[in-house]
Every structure is written in structure tokens, then in C-alpha cells.
Amino acid sequence: MAAKPSSSSTSAYSEGSIRVLKGLEPVKQRPGMYTRTDNPLHILQEVVDNAADEALAGYGKKIKLTLHADHSVSVEDDGRGIPYGMHPEENAPVIELVFTRLHAGGKFDKGQGGAYSFSGGLHGVGVSVTNALSTRMEVTSYRDGNSARLVFAGGDVAEPLQVQPLASGERKRGTTVRVWPDAKYFETAQLPMGELVHLLRSKAVLMPGVTVTLVNEKTRETQTWQYKGGLRDYLQQNLHGEPAIPMFEGEGFADRHNDSFAEGEGAAWCVAFTEDGAAVRESYVNLIPTTAGGTHESGLRDGLFQAVKSFIELHSLLPKGVKLMPDDVFARASYVLNAKVLDPQFQGQIKERLNSRDAVRLVSGFVRPILELWLNQHVEWGKKLAELAIKAAQSRQKAGQKVEKRKGSGVAVLPGKLTDCESRDTAHNEVFLVEGDSAGGSAKMGRDKETQAVLPLRGKVLNTWEVDRDRLFANNEIHDISVAIGVDPHGPNDAPDLSGLRYGKVCILSDADVDGSHIQVLLLTLFFRHFPKLVEAGHIHVALPPLYRVDIPARAKKPAAKVYALDDNELAAILDKCAKDGVAREKCQVSRFKGLGEMNAEQLWDTTLNPDTRRLLPVQLLNLDFAGAEGVITKLMGKGEAAARRELMELHGDAVEVDI
Template sequence: MATPRYTEASIRVLKGLEPVRQRPGMYTRTENPLHIVQEVIDNAADEALAGYGKQILVTLHVDGSVSVEDDGRGIPVGLHPEEQVPVVEIVFTRLHAGGKFDKAAGGAYAFSGGLHGVGVSVTNALATRMEVTVWREGGAHRLVFRNGDVAEPLVALESVARKKTGTRVQVWPDAKYFDSPAIPLSELTHLLRSKAVLLPGVKVALRNEKTGDSKTWQYADGLRGYLAEALAGAELMIPFFEGEQYADADHETFAEGEGAQWAVAWTEDGNVTRESYVNLIPTPAGGTHESGLREGLFGAVKSFAELHGLLPKGVKLLPEDVFARASFVLSAKVLDPQFQGQIKERLNSRDAVRLVGGFCKGALDLWLNSHVEYGKKLAELAIRQAQARARSAQKVEKRKSSGVAVLPGKLTDCESSDAARTEVFLVEGDSAGGSAKMGRDKEFQAILPLRGKVLNSWEVERDRLFANNEIHDISVAIGVDPHGPDDTPDLSGLRYGRICILSDADVDGSHIQVLLLTLFYRHFPKLVEAGNIYVARPPLFRLDVPAAGKRPPRKLYCLDDEELNAAQDKLRKEGVRDGAWSISRFKGLGEMNPEQLWDTTLNPDTRRLLPVAYGSLSPTQTLAMFDMLMGKGESAQRRAWIEEKGNLAELDI
């Protein structure tokens, strides 16, 4: 068989919406079409958020299509000044085109969550048909797409009253891109109800033509009414703590309009309700805005307890003690939100921690000191949680104390022994290990420096593993012995809930990652299955931005070239002149001082930490892949694979 050639002709350039159809999972959830419909709903909600819409109607049609209609301003239908194509056509056919990128003062959608970016064009790409009707400036206009391409060009229909404005999008999702073509009604209902909560006074309706059912939501009390409904029947420890605060034009750090609105309740028992949103986008996986709320609540309660002398001797309050029994609904407004992944489940914007935390702490400080009795009840609840946590940790320590191997001398351990919150970083090199030791939170973070590259353990027998000092130290430090996929190892001795691989963001660092992942997959598979293994992602670049106007000097960290370009584009849009900032490239972790390492890589609120899990390959296929990549006698097969797949690699040479 001839070896496949890797030539200039091997490179394909995907144009238009083709990348979405090639890799739909990169752009949306593929379990069902709910997320591509949500992109259209988000656009309608953005109009309401901007103050121009009062109604959103979603209809499930008998033929399987879904329509979303709003009474906003209507998408512009004139020609784009540069592209000379109707703007409404660009919105649905071009990735990264839309109103949300206009961030200047008075921009159309400064606080958009979903408007005309990747989202709605993805909806078009994964639909067999899409019909768009726009009412604007006294006229009705219609545009039809088929399989992402224009099927019927934009045409003007009948004249309408000038006060009749809005957009209606009807989409027929293409079933071949989804595991199930059915939209889960409960999830859609929850999504629409939450939009009504976050947009007080806006009427949101769902109509199901198949069943004849219809529902309408409109909340006058906003977040508080929603949380009270969710906690119906639960006994509150103290009344709702609610508030909102947004930066004004004179704020030193944040842009005008950035801030948050929240409603928080504490209950003694029962389930807690927690929902968060960024610019009306639901973030079920939380993120930095939730971290800010947690830190703000904790800071205020801790200050109150210390001020009133409520803390018993030996009790140390932690954020989770205040947060454990808290239910909340949080709605943050962030000028340029950075999400984890296109489906926007988790907010990654570092500034959101200080944004939400600062506003929330100040408001709760005032509230607690104005309602001292409620403050004491809340402090007592947190203290009880802290005491229960301490008792639990002591029980674990007693169970583990007998027969523990002597811990490695180079392990810098943490103070806590509660595996639910402790973590160990396997750090490349002694230099980075020293910075990590000084920069970590010694309460729950341990550091184990590794010297050089770990042994390729793919073909090493289990009883020979401990001959290697690094592998011996890793096993003893984490408290779990090597085992096979069919074994049932004793995980009760696991000393850290998170085992984090921390290496340089270069080729050697990637090699060390691969060797450690090979070790865990081959000889500690139950830790991978249980979700205990993580890979830390340190940044490659730092941007030093000088003071501008009332904004102090800033340092921005970027994971890779793509983030660096995006950060520079954002600075230009903020009015910072080209060349005013300087770019530094980290050659390795050892170049970072302890504060930088904490901010970028160790701080749970702002770091990038990827969980390691099994992918879409079957166990047999995964084994075959590791054999080919890591087996000593597989160099010929590896070479052929590299020749075939080499164009997919992103190299940093």
C-alpha cells in the first residue's frame, strides 16, 4: 500500500459555513437542536436587554420547525457599506459577523450575549431550511435559506405600520447533525422562563401547535420572585439578600454598565437552587462570576463575624462554609465576556471575579450591619458548617494514619487533609516548583516537583514501576497504588481530590504531559475514570497595558496566539493605540514569579484547568491508539500516522 503523500494539495481551506457542518460539535451541542434554537432566542433577548423589545414568542410547529418572533427593531436589511450584501444575509451566513462586536460607547449591543456572532450562523448551517422575516421602517422583508445557502434572496413584501417592527426566524433543524431531532420541552421551558426572570416586564411565551398548549411568563419581581418560587416550602434562615450594582462612567476599573444583579437565600436543609447568567446567557457550569459572588459573600460574613467577635477559637472560616447552604440567582453584565467553548456553559473572564465580588461584598457589608440579628444568624450557620467540616477532616485523618508510606521529601504538602478540596500539582522542574510553592494556597494546594521527563511507562510491568523514583514519588504522594482497568484498587487512601499536571506551554511541556497521561491511563485508570486527573494550562503571553484615562495599568494573560490576537483587538476597540502595550512571551513556568503563577495557573477562580476524561473512542480503539503512539516497536506505524495526520497538528517550534 502506497504511503499517503503530504503535499500542498493536502491543505483544505473551509469557507463560509462549511467548518460548522464538518465539525458541528465544536460550535454547538449535538445531542438535540435546542442550542441552535437558543441562539435565535438569545438574539431576541438581546433586543429586549437593549430596551427595544417587550415580547418574545416561541412556537413549536407541527412540521418539526421552530419559530422565534420578537418586537425589537428588526435586523437591518440595507446593504453593508463594505460587503455590499444585505446585512440580514451576512448575519446568517458569515461566522463572526454581527452587532455584538460594536463595543464603542453607544454601540448597538454593548452587553450582548448572543447577537450575530458565531451562533445564529451555526443555526443556519445546521438547518435544512430557514425563513427570516423582518419588519422595519414601514416595510416587511423576507429571506429564505436552504442548507445554509440563500435559496430566495431578500425581497420586500407589503408595507406595514411604522410602529410594527421586529424579526421572525423559523428554522427546520437538520436531523442528521443531532443524536435526537426532538427538542427537550422541559429544558426549553426552563430557558424561556429564565429569560422572563432576567428581563422584568418582558412577556415570554411558548406555543406548541402539536398539543395546543401555550404558556406565558412575565415576572414583575424579577430574580427574587423566581428564587422564591424555586424555594417554595423551604424555611429561610434570614430574609432574601438581593441587590444590583453597575459601574458608572467614572469607575476606575470597569466599563460603564458592567455589574451584576443578585438574589441570595440561605436555608438550613433541603436542596439548594443555583442559577447564573451572563448577559442573559445561562451558565450552568458557573464560572468566574459565581466565584466572585462566593468571594463577596464570604468576605462580608467573615468581616462581620470578626467585627462582632463571633468566631470560636480554632475555627477558620472558608468560602464554602458561607456558600454551602446558599441558593442564588445571579445575572452579570460583562462588556466582553470570555466563555469556555462556543456553547458558553462557563464564564472565564478573570475580571468578573473582582467585578461581582466587589459589588456584592460592599452591598452585603451594609446589609449585615443594618440587620445585626440576621447577620449573627448567618455567621452562626457558617461557623456550624466550618465545625462540621473540621470534624469530617479529623475522621479521615485517623483512618489514614496507620500504615502510610513515608511521603517523598520533595513533596510540599498542604495543611488540609480533606480530599474533597485538596489538590496536588505535578510540576515540571525545580525552578517552577519553587515559584509554585511560594505562590500556592498552602491550605489546600500541594506541590510535587518532577526532575526531567518521566519514564514512558506504557510497556513497563507494574512490579517494576517503583524502580523509577519519579513514579514511586507520585504513587506515594497521591496515596494510591498502581492498578489495572479490571482491578478494584483501594481509593480510600487518596490524598488529593485533584491531581494536576503542570508543565511549560511548549513542546517539551507537551511531551511531559503525554508521558504523565500515559502513566495515569495505563497504571492508574480508576483515577481517570473518577475524574481526579487534570491538566493545567498556563498562559504563553502577557500583555502589559499602560494606564489610559481613569483605567490603571493592566496585565492581560493569553493562552495562545488566538487569545493574544483577540486581546489586542479588544484593546484597539477600547481606544488604546497600537504599540502602546508590550507583549512578553513566557519561555517556561520558571520565568513566572509566584504572584503571576497564582493569578494565571493556581487560583481556582481564574486558572484554566482541563479535566481528563475518556473521549469518543471505544476502550479497544483507545488502547490501539496508545500502542501506536507510545509502543517502542511501533515507529513505522507512528511515522505513517504522522504523515497522514501531520497537517492537523498545531506546532509551537
């Protein structure tokens, strides 16, 4: 009689256990990696963005979104219509590939032969994600006198492509996409009407002359937007207070003789300075709303600051002892900014924040000279704006001095290795906890002495997850961190005195390798366990230094450049972009930083310390409550949790990239 197989052998880990996700499966398995899952608005935005890209390219004048009674949504445009012929290499109709392949679209080939010069991104996952997360999708393309219809269900083709000629005399063109979002992928199937209206209205604002319509079949309401006056009209309607000076409106775009930027790159903006009321701030990149801002907003801020600062210096308006900072000028600014960037790099797939470093120079370079000219042509208004900025600087400095007096007595002596900043304004001050003395030296030389302090740490910090609070100060590094930031260790239910906090941002800065990640984890453990109120209040941040530097040789009119990449994916994207620009990969010299100590002061400032170009992640609990986060960290950092860690590694080990 044959032996019965044991349960362990039936669940054996073998070649057949490895599963490769194909097509749109990854999206269905992990929808949160590709889109927002709180409601279906973002997957509909992908369809609206495609219609807007057609209008932006000059091929459409109308976009219509209809909310149907059966909970489906359709988006209709009068652009060129999606091509439906066979793809030369893929042996499938192009219209099918656009909706079923994660990296297929008309936005990859910029310049030569591509469908769009400027578009909302380079991920190419757009409408295929919409398709994957919908129970049904109907697509009709009107083009070349025909209508081509294709129906999908759950991301797969349900009814193959049917092409029919239009009725005689009918000259319809464009694309209509009707979507039935699948409720199981979203926390709620309800669309947030306020956000939807804002999205559609903003498209009309940014494309003067294009008509955008919202039709609701249930309520039988129709709303239409068309702004002939563009950004000024829109900002005027949304301002909460009267502008202190006339609105400052302008635009600037690179021409083909520009050495640094591609033809057509640039920005249009409208700025209003008000003395009271909440500020209205909206920014877009190639019509995509960037709700979390980004480098184009940093460029606007820098351009405004530099122009106002030079006006104040020219007319000797700054009182003695007052130091002007960018926020003093920017604090009362409301604006709408629309940037055009050729290959925009966004943070995350949902494109909330622009990360392209060059956008700071791009926007600032156009804003500054135009505002400088305007201020010097309207000196009275210039003086009024200077007065607003100086007043903001004086009240900021006054507040900083008050705090200093209150905490002056009985303060512990600051650690000798701390290189402090000059300012006492907690809102702007930052301290960098830097791994190693050599990196600390570069950081001290490269920092902004006014607002940035540096505390070098020697060796790895203690794992404090199971250390009693009253034993913490036996460790010198932890003692120095606590004294430097001005807050004592505390528990989640304590009410610590945060009035002694000396820095608004406490930034962990370690190498971009495995050891650096380990130091990050140990410091995050320290802050979560013993300084939880700092985490809760958003004071703890992690700086992301780059792993690679790419030296790109001069090409055509573009000068030689140094570009930094955070990881392997960014490195691949940079090399791809160079290849598109006609620079062979072997001509690009790639250097990998072994650590922060290898960077000189200027490189460290440019990549990691400069608020306009660095990447700084705030530490948040996201979708976990405190107890949930505590459970996860106990599993990862607890001494008696080896079995739980092993189970985690067995379950998720294949998702981890190992850097050896």
C-alpha cells in the same frame, strides 16, 4: 503504447490536494466545534438569544417561540428588525451576511456605533451556525414600514431578498426566524422540552416586564412567563427548603466614574441560605445561561465569604481552632446571578462557562459591601448565618481528622521534596505535580499553604504505557507520585483502596510549550494506565498556565494593567480589545514566558494556582469508553506503533499547530 499510471501517482499529494473550506463549510464538516450536536436546542438558542439581546437593549417587550407541526421552530420578537440594506463594503444585504458569514453581527463594535452595549458573546458565529445546520430557514424583518423576506436552504440563499411595504395602517416591527433543523447533524431531532422551557423561563426572569411565550401546535398548549418581581420571585418558586434567614437581594453596576470597569458592567443577584434541601444555583452573563458557572460565580462566592468572615471577626464569633473556608459559607447558598460584562470571554463556543478574569473582582466588589452593610443592620440574622457557616466548618474539620486517624498506621514515608499543605481535608486539598525545581520554588511560595501541596518533578517522566506494574517503583519519580497521593498503582478492573487518597485534585502543571505538553502526555499516560480509578473518579486535572503576558499602559481613566493570554488566539483577542479602547498595539508590551520558572510567585498564583482565576481542566474520557481510549493511547504511546502514528500524522498532521 503509453505506460498506465500507477495507483500511487493517481493519488499524488500535490497543490490541488489542499482544500480550503469557505463560508459555512467548516460548520457542516465539524459541527461539534461550533455547537452542541446531541439535539438542535442550542442552534435554536442562538436565535432566542438574538431576540433577547433586542429586549435587553430596550427595544422589545415580547419573545414568542412556536413549535410547528412540521418539526420547524419559529422565534418572533418585536425589536428593531434586522437591517436589510446593502452593506457598505461587502456588496450584499446585511440580513444575508448575518446568516451566512461566521463572523458577522451587531455585537463586535461595543460603545461607538455598535448595535449592542451588552450581548451574549463575541464569537459572532451564532445564527450563521443555525443556518448551516438547517435544511431550510425563513427570515422576515419588519422595519421602516416594510417587510423584508429571505429564504435559505442548507446555509445558502434559496430565495433572494424581497422587500415589500406593509399594508396601510400596519405598524409591525421586529424579526421572525423559522428554522427546519437538519436531523443528520444531530444525535436526535427531538428537542428536550424541559431544557427549552427552562431557557425561555429564564429569559423572562432576567428581563422583568418582558413576556416570553411558548406555543406547541401539536399539543395546542401555550405557556407564558412574565416575572415582574425578577430574581426574587423566581428563586422563591424554585427553592426546596425554607430560607434560614431572609433572602439577600441586590445589584451593583459601574458608573462612568469607575476606574476599573466600563459603565453598566456589574451584576444583580438574589441569594437564599437554607439548612436542608438541594441548592438551586443558576447564573447568567448578559442573559446567556452559564450552566458550568465561571468567574462571575467565583466573584459571588468570594463576596459572600469575605462579608461573612469580616462579620464573624467583628463580632468575635469564631470558636478557637476553627478555620473558615469559602465553601463553608457557600455550601448552603442557593442563588440566581445575572452578570453584565462588556466583552465576555467564554470557555468553548457553546458559552457554558465564563472565563473573564476581571469578573471575579467585578461581582465580588459589588456583593461584599452590600452584604456587609445588610449583616450589620440585621445583626440577629447575621449571627444565624455565621452559625450555619461555623457549623459547616466544624463538620468539615471533623471529617478530615477521622480520615487521618484511619490511614495513620503503616503509611509510607512521604517524599522529602513534597511540600505538603496544612489541611487534611481531602475534598479541598490539591497537589501540583510541577515540572522542574525552579517552577517548584515559585509554586511553593505562591500557593495557598492551607490546601495546596507541591511536588516538583525532575526531568521527563518515564513512558509507562508498556511498563509492568511491579516494575513501576524502580523509577523514583513515579514512586514519589504514588506515595504522595496515597494510592497504589492498579488496573481498570481492580478495586483499589482509595481511602488513603490525600488530595481531591491531582493537578499536572507544566510549561505552556512543546516540552511541557510532552510531560503532560507522559503523566496522563501514567495515570490512565496505572491509576485509572483516579481518572474515572475525576481526581486528575491539567493546569493551563499562560504563554504570554501583555502589559497595557494606562488609558483615560483606566490604570495600567497586566493581562495574561493562554495562546496566540487569546493574545490576538486582547490586542484587538486594546485597539478598541484606543491603545495602539505597539504600546502594549507582549512578553512570552519561556517556562513556569520565569514567573514569580505572585504571577503563578494569579494565573495558575488561584481557584478563582486559574484554568484547570478535569481529565475525562468524554465520548470514548475505556477500551476505545486505550486503543487511541496505544497508537500514540506504544513502542511498536510507529506505523500507526505515521498514518495518524499523514491524516491529521495539517490540523496540528507546531511550536518551534
